[in-house]
Amino acid sequence: MESEEAETLFSLVKDKYGDKIAPEELDAVKEAVERIVETSMELRSVELGNWDEPFTVFKPYRRQEE
Amino acid sequence: MNPVYTPLRRLSESIRSGEASPVELAETFLGRLETHGPTLNAVVTLTKERAMEQARRAEEEIRKGKARGPLHGIPWGGKDLLATAGIPTTWGAAPFKNQVFDYDAAVVERLEDAGAVLLAKLAMIELAGGMGYRQPNASFTGPCATPWSPRHWSGGSSSGSGAAVGAGLVPFAIGSETWGSILSPANNCGVSGLRPTYGRVSRHGAMALSWTLDKLGPLCQTADCCGIVLEAIAGHDPRDHSTSKRRYRYALKRDGVRVAVPKGVTDGVAEPVKRNFDEAMREVERFAEVEEIEFPEFPYEAVTRTILNAEAAASFDEFTERGLARGLTAPECRYGPYARTVVLAKDYLKALRLRERVARIAEDAMEQYDAVAAPSRGTTVPEIDKEFRKVTPGTTRDTMGALGNGAGLPAISVPSGFDGEGLPTGIQFMGRAYGENGVLSVAVEYQSRTKWHTVHPDRFIP
Numbered sequence: 001m002e003s004e005e006a007e008t009l010f011s012l013v014k015d016k017y018g019d020k021i022a023p024e025e026l027d028a029v030k031e032a033v034e035r036i037v038e039t040s041m042e043l044r045s046v047e048l049g050n051w052d053e054p055f056t057v058f059k060p061y062r063r064q065e066e
Numbered sequence: 067m068n069p070v071y072t073p074l075r076r077l078s079e080s081i082r083s084g085e086a087s088p089v090e091l092a093e094t095f096l097g098r099l100e101t102h103g104p105t106l107n108a109v110v111t112l113t114k115e116r117a118m119e120q121a122r123r124a125e126e127e128i129r130k131g132k133a134r135g136p137l138h139g140i141p142w143g144g145k146d147l148l149a150t151a152g153i154p155t156t157w158g159a160a161p162f163k164n165q166v167f168d169y170d171a172a173v174v175e176r177l178e179d180a181g182a183v184l185l186a187k188l189a190m191i192e193l194a195g196g197m198g199y200r201q202p203n204a205s206f207t208g209p210c211a212t213p214w215s216p217r218h219w220s221g222g223s224s225s226g227s228g229a230a231v232g233a234g235l236v237p238f239a240i241g242s243e244t245w246g247s248i249l250s251p252a253n254n255c256g257v258s259g260l261r262p263t264y265g266r267v268s269r270h271g272a273m274a275l276s277w278t279l280d281k282l283g284p285l286c287q288t289a290d291c292c293g294i295v296l297e298a299i300a301g302h303d304p305r306d307h308s309t310s311k312r313r314y315r316y317a318l319k320r321d322g323v324r325v326a327v328p329k330g331v332t333d334g335v336a337e338p339v340k341r342n343f344d345e346a347m348r349e350v351e352r353f354a355e356v357e358e359i360e361f362p363e364f365p366y367e368a369v370t371r372t373i374l375n376a377e378a379a380a381s382f383d384e385f386t387e388r389g390l391a392r393g394l395t396a397p398e399c400r401y402g403p404y405a406r407t408v409v410l411a412k413d414y415l416k417a418l419r420l421r422e423r424v425a426r427i428a429e430d431a432m433e434q435y436d437a438v439a440a441p442s443r444g445t446t447v448p449e450i451d452k453e454f455r456k457v458t459p460g461t462t463r464d465t466m467g468a469l470g471n472g473a474g475l476p477a478i479s480v481p482s483g484f485d486g487e488g489l490p491t492g493i494q495f496m497g498r499a500y501g502e503n504g505v506l507s508v509a510v511e512y513q514s515r516t517k518w519h520t521v522h523p524d525r526f527i528p
Contacts, residue, residue, distance in 0.1 A: 009408040017404045020389040025401040032198070032405030036375060040413040042368035046420055054418035055425065056278055059307075 006030075006037040069094060070234040070528050074291040077237055078136040081128065088128070088139030092121035092183050095141045098235045099186050102526060106220070107208040108229040110146045111187040113153055117141070120183040127181065136294050138181030143236040145227050146187040147194060147273035148174055148282075157273045158190035158223070160206040161385070161393040171271025172303050173240055173282055180298040188226030188239055192394050194247060195223040196275040196378045197402035201453045204396035209450050212254045213523045214489050218447045221254030223247040227285045228255035233526040238286040238295055242272060244279045245374060245471045246464070249494055252285055252479040253442035256490030258509065258519060259285040260292035263500050264474025265310045267296075268303030276377040278308075278418075279370070279471055288519050289480055289509035293318075296502060312500055319436065319507040323354040325495070326435040328361055328465070335444045338485035343441045346482040346493045346512065350439065353511050359431050359438070366465055369417045369424055370472035375406040376414035425473040429498060432475075436504030440466045442479035442492030466496060476502045478509045481518035490518075 010033045014026070021029055067080050069091055080086040096114055103109035124139035146156050149167035156163045174184065189207045191199055202209035202219040210225035212218050213233035220229040224241025228251025231239050241248045243261045252259025260283045267282045274280060284295035293316035300314035327347065332340040350356060385391065386403040394400050432438055444464070448454055470477050477496035484490055493512075497505040513519050 012408055013404050016407070017386075020392065021401050021404060028398070029401050029405050032402075033408060036372075036405055036409055039368045039371050039375075040410065040416075042365040043372060043413055043416045043420060046365065046416075046423075048416070048419055052419050052422070054415055055421040056418055 003034070003037055006034045009033050009037065068528060069237070070098070071287060071522050072237070073288050074136060074140060074237060074286065074294050077140055078138070081139045082133065088121040088124040088183060089118070091139065092117050092141055092185065095185055095236055099230070102233050102235055103186070103230070105216070106213065106229045106233060107210045108189050108220070108226040108233070108235065109186050110156055110189050110207055110226070111154055113150065113184050113186060116153065117183050117185045120178065124181050124183060134179070134181035135298065137177065137298050139183065140237055141183045141185045142177060143186040143188045143227065143230050143239040144174060144184060145190050145224050145239070145241045147190060147242060148240065149271035150174055150184070150187065153187065155187065156206070157193055158205045158207070159192035159394060161390045163206055167271070169271060172268035172305065173299050174271065176299045176301070182298070185236060186230070188230050190225055191223035192396065192399060193382065194242060194244060194273060194275045196382060197391060197394060197396070197399035199396045200398050201396065202448070202450050204399060206395050211450055212447055212489065213526055214256060214447070215487070217450055218489055219254060219450045221251035224251045224285065228252055228257060228259065231255065231257045231285045231287065232523070234522060238284055238291055240282060240299070241285050242280060242282050243471070244276050245370060246467050248283050248285065249442050249477060249479040249492070253492035254447045254490065256481045256518070257285055257287065258289045258292050258478060258480045259283065260296060260478045260502070261476060262296060262300065262502055263310070263476045265308040266300050266314060266476070266500070266502070268301070268306040268309050270303055270305040274381045276374045277381065278377065279374055289478055289506055289513055292478060293506045293510070310500070314502070316506070317503055318510055319503065323507055323511065324435045325350055325354045325356045325508055326359040326432065326438045327356060328438060328440060329358055331440045335441050336446050338446055339441045339444065339491045342483035342491045343493055347439060349515055350508065350512060352515070354508060361431055361465060361469065362427060364424065364427060365420070366424060366468040366472060367463060369420045370468040372409060372413055372417035373421070373472070376409040379403065379406040379409060421472060424469060428469055428473045428475060432498050436501070437495035437497050437508045440494055440496070442494040446485045446491070447489040466494065470496050473499070475499055476505055478505045480509050480513060483518055
């Protein structure tokens, strides 16, 4: 499934890493970007409230004092 | 007593009684690693010097009556992503084959404190599979074979850990799992493999693939052995902020065991796997109350996949930017890291926000049960020279793996029989967070009633 978002993100990958990717590998990279966008769409389809925060919570750090 | 394929409890008794000596055990298993390791591509580095020093120390301490516990004097092997001072730690990847750290990983320290004897650094899929491998030849040490067939794959990414235990080259091994990397080799090699709760075991000194998914755990001959090893390696470590302050003590529940089976869990699963799973569940029903449950529809795989993609992109950012992926073994891993660099921050955070829903769904569904049972893998053991997707058409979705790893839940895979080609199949028991003793109780009781864990490949039986 191709989408405008996948095309845009693939262009970004090609611009940034094109010199590290062989021409015959580009189709596979494009497919991988498309799968990432499809996966993101699945996530975006679930509604959350503004107050639903990430399950990984930042804890301020203070060294334990003697 | 022949120590090969002897479970840890019996091996430990024989050391304490003087029937077996740590030095002789180290020599025996080092010899097996040297002889059989290369035939499986299971070993990266033998740690012979360190092993003999630890074995002599253990022997001396035991002789003087200073016992350190059930692993004292027992040999083991570690997946080659655990740092070991002065010994190469390759992460299974050619670009890191000369990497040497000057410290030990926390797990290595804990096993040293327990008196265990490190014999070898064991083979693994390059970078723990983080670059998206699609076939077994994805390690600079070559594709690792299951001890059951040189033409079939050991599983991965803890490939050598599974193969070495399955071939009786070490009494136990440590592997790691981000998504499937302990259960897969346990399944393919016909051994018991325990993925602990996220944060149960310190990952200090272990290669990071995905900070909020990575777990370290044992692969052993039996579920009982896994409990013994877990007790030795579990515990809080201030160097790993994910570690829990809950103390772990291995203890089995004898009565009132309850097991759930997710609805449709064998839909689309290979026939031999389904047949053995159904047979295993008939055995489980003889000692446990078994009920069907249903996990609600939810994008479990999208949540866990997005977290893995984003964190792997970040943890290997420098590697990616420097173009080091070109030095990897699997062709698909050489371009694997680039696509995931464009996972959007908002999508990663959405996945982390949805993770709480996944955790609550799991707890709601599993609260009444000691374990949820499912086939460890949906397919039979893949051939060693084929792409996975070519040999596993129509592979089912891995809801158990996505939900279990996404929510950080413990699971154990134990052997459930063989397919028509004589290759092992496995059954997994997954538990609630910090519910290792629940899944171990089910697995230990199951193994007390079945023989699959006592059957070993002929060519490795001494």
